[in-house]
Amino acid sequence: xxxxxxxxxxxxxxxxxxxxxxxxxxSARTISLVELTGGEPLLQPEAIPLAQRLLDGGYTVLIETSxxxxxxxxxxxxxxxxxxxxxxxxxxxxxxxxxxxVMNRKDEIKFVISxxxxxxxxxxxxxxxxxxxxxxxVVFSPVHADPEGTWPGMSSRDLAEWILDDGLxxxxxxxxxxxxxxxxxxxV
Numbered sequence: 001x002x003x004x005x006x007x008x009x010x011x012x013x014x015x016x017x018x019x020x021x022x023x024x025x026x027s028a029r030t031i032s033l034v035e036l037t038g039g040e041p042l043l044q045p046e047a048i049p050l051a052q053r054l055l056d057g058g059y060t061v062l063i064e065t066s067x068x069x070x071x072x073x074x075x076x077x078x079x080x081x082x083x084x085x086x087x088x089x090x091x092x093x094x095x096x097x098x099x100x101x102v103m104n105r106k107d108e109i110k111f112v113i114s115x116x117x118x119x120x121x122x123x124x125x126x127x128x129x130x131x132x133x134x135x136x137x138v139v140f141s142p143v144h145a146d147p148e149g150t151w152p153g154m155s156s157r158d159l160a161e162w163i164l165d166d167g168l169x170x171x172x173x174x175x176x177x178x179x180x181x182x183x184x185x186x187x188v
Contacts, residue, residue, distance in 0.1 A: 002046075003046050003049055003050045003053060006050060007050075007053055007054070007057070010031065010034060010054070010057075010059070011057075013030070013031055014029040014030055014031040014032075015029075015030070029058075031059075032058070032059060032060055033059065033060045033061075033062065034054050034059050034060070034061055034062070035061075035062040035063070035064060036050070036051065036061070036062070036063045036064070037062075037063070037064040040065060040066050040068070040069065041063055041064070041065060042063070042065055042069035042070075042071075043069070047063070048073050048074060048075075051063060051074060051075055051078050052075050055075055055077050055078070060079070061075075061077070061078045061079065062078070062079040062080075062081060063078055063079070063080055063081065064081040064082075064083075065080065065081070065082055065083070066082075066083045066085065066091075066094065066095075067082045067083055067084055067085070067094070067095040067096060067099050068091075068094040068095065068096060069096070070096060070098070070099065071096075071099045071102045071103070072098070072099075072102050074102070076102075076104075079106050079107060079108075080102075080103060080107040080108070081107070081108045081110060082099060082103065082107065082108070082109055082110065083095075083109075083110050083111070083112065084109055084110070084111055084122070084125060085112075086111055086112065086113060086114070086117075086118035086121050086122060087117055087118060087121050088114045088115050088117060088118050089112070089114070089118075092121070100129060100134065103134060103135055104134075104135070105134075105135065105136055106136050107135045107136060108135055108136055108137045108138070108139060109126075109131050109135050109137075109138050109139070110138075110139040110140075110141060110173065111125075111126075111138075111139070111140050111141070112141050112142075112143050113140055113141065113142055113143060113154055113159055114142075114143040114151065114152075114153075114154045115154065116162075118154075119140070119159065119162050122140055123162075123166060123168060126138055126168065126169075126170065132169035132170070137170075137171055138168075138169065138170040138171070139170065139171050139172075139173035140159060140163060140168075140170050140171070140172060140173065141172075141173040141174065141175060142154035142155065142156045142158075142159045142174070144175065144178050147182070147184040148184075156172070156174060159172060160172050
């Protein structure tokens, strides 16, 4: 889809019909927040122009990204939710540290944790980089088991207990869609 097609679709989904009339003002919208996600959105050349056009249209815009691409060109009004890959992901060296320089108090940093080693990495990174003072929220999420058995899941309870034992200023993030629907279900 082109940027124009995406904007038109978002507008169509945002329209409120009241008394048989379409209300297209920003205050009358049913949708005011748009999140760009899915794979790595910054691989799409039109992601940044799309974000700017949505902002210009009065939407709150979030982008969920792996942190492997530069965030410097994103409009500062975009709320960034950035993954820092842990060692057991096999991608721990992909995070661009300079992305921390463009993050602020409205943004989030997320770690997906699959082991005690990942937890210790995330804990130490959080402390070393002063993330609790830098961003709105630091989120530690347990990895879910692969439905095909390729990797095991991380116990939510164990992760919660480690966070509490260490008194970390982080939030336990659970991927609710994986509890509501089967973990392999796409598009939910």
